[in-house]
Amino acid sequence: MILKCTNCGNTFKxxxxxxxxxxxxxxxxxxxxxxxxxxxxxxLKDYIYENEDFEELSE
Ligand SMILES: [Zn+2]
Structure with a gap:
């Protein structure tokens, strides 16, 4: 299914x-x-972080 990102305006599947x-x-x-x-x-709802300085995911 296709969703639209309200942040960058792009659609993604x-x-x-x-x-x-x-x-x-x-x-x-x-x-x-x-x-x-x-x-x-x-x-899509804006994701609410419980902690502001969350750890960045390393890949
Ligand atoms: Zn986006």
């Missing part, structure tokens, strides 16, 4: 339908969102 409350990351700008599912549709 995800393979797996997210469950409610699941985290979704934009592959373009790496913005983190929380997926909210309702009536078969998925909306």
């Amino acid at each position: 995800i393979e797996i339908y997210p469950s409610d409350g699941e985290g979704v990351t934009c592959p373009i700008c790496r913005a983190d969102y929380k997926a909210v599912t309702k009536n078969g549709k998925v909306k």
